Amino acid sequence: SQQGEEDPQALSIQEGENATMNCSYKTSINNLQWYRQNSGRGLVHLILIRSNEREKHSGRLRVTLDTSKKSSSLLITASRAADTASYFCATDPRDDKIIFGKGTRLHILP
Amino acid sequence: DAGVTQSPTHLIKTRGQQVTLRCSPKSGHDTVSWYQQALGQGPQFIFQYYEEEERQRGNFPDRFSGHQFPNYSSELNVNALLLGDSALYLCASSFSLGGSYNEQFFGPGTRLTVL
Numbered sequence: 725s726q727q728g729e730e731d732p733q734a735l736s737i738q739e740g741e742n743a744t745m746n747c748s749y750k751t752s753i754n755n756l757q758w759y760r761q762n763s764g765r766g767l768v769h770l771i772l773i774r775s776n777e778r779e780k781h782s783g784r785l786r787v788t789l790d791t792s793k794k795s796s797s798l799l800i801t802a803s804r805a806a807d808t809a810s811y812f813c814a815t816d817p818r819d820d821k822i823i824f825g826k827g828t829r830l831h832i833l834p
Numbered sequence: 835d836a837g838v839t840q841s842p843t844h845l846i847k848t849r850g851q852q853v854t855l856r857c858s859p860k861s862g863h864d865t866v867s868w869y870q871q872a873l874g875q876g877p878q879f880i881f882q883y884y885e886e887e888e889r890q891r892g893n894f895p896d897r898f899s900g901h902q903f904p905n906y907s908s909e910l911n912v913n914a915l916l917l918g919d920s921a922l923y924l925c926a927s928s929f930s931l932g933g934s935y936n937e938q939f940f941g942p943g944t945r946l947t948v949l
Contacts, residue, residue, distance in 0.1 A: 728876075757937070757938075759940075764871075764873075764922060764943075764945075765942055765943065766838070766924060766940035766941050766942045766943055767877070767924065767926075767938075767940040768940070769937045769938060769939065769940075772936070772937055812876050812877070821879045821882075821890045821891075821892055822867075822879055823879065824869075824876035824877045824878070824879075825876050826874075826875055826876045827875075827876050
């Protein structure tokens with residue numbers, strides 16, 4: 725079963741704009757993580773947010789977590805060409821294995 | 835620090851054959867997880883090894899097996915290959931703490947093609 729679902733599936737924005745992608749999940753979790761993947765290569769960890777946290781920042785990244793709505797969002801501010809990648813959320817359900825969503829493909833237009 | 839390394843980078847096999855993929859974790863990490871990623875999909879969890887034992891397993895058949903060595907490196911073995919096993923196989927390492935998943939560091943992956 726699909727635990728994490730990213731939305732939208734694909735997103736194209738102009739360089740300099742902000743990009744927002746969302747992740748919804750079904751069961752209670754210990755934490756939620758966001759990863760980036762460039763062109764089918766290995767994933768790069770971006771942020772881990774625990775179930776008792778509501779917001780975290782890392783550079784141009786801002787992640788929010790709403791456990792009541794079982795959703796998270798990833799905001800990338802002042803986007804750059806190098807941000808073009810696929811972004812995945814991964815949830816760590818309690819008493820279950822980690823599950824990745826299908827990802828959001830972000831394309832930054834010059 | 836070399837990070838997570840995987841070998842080989844690419845592999846071509848035929849149906850029915852067996853394959854072994856290898857992973858060396860990041861220095862200081864004791865936990866290795868394996869994922870299968872089909873084209874256009876997210877990674878699917880295969881299994882996780884900690885202290886040389888399989889700690890968790892995803893919904894994969896017994897054709898998929900693994901091993902972790904005392905130096906924390908790991909192998910993924912797939913027997914009786916099917917066309918549907920063609921995918922990018924990712925290894926991720928982490929430091930086990932508190933039972934829940936922590937930040938995972940991924941290797942570049944092994945691209946397996948089954949003909």
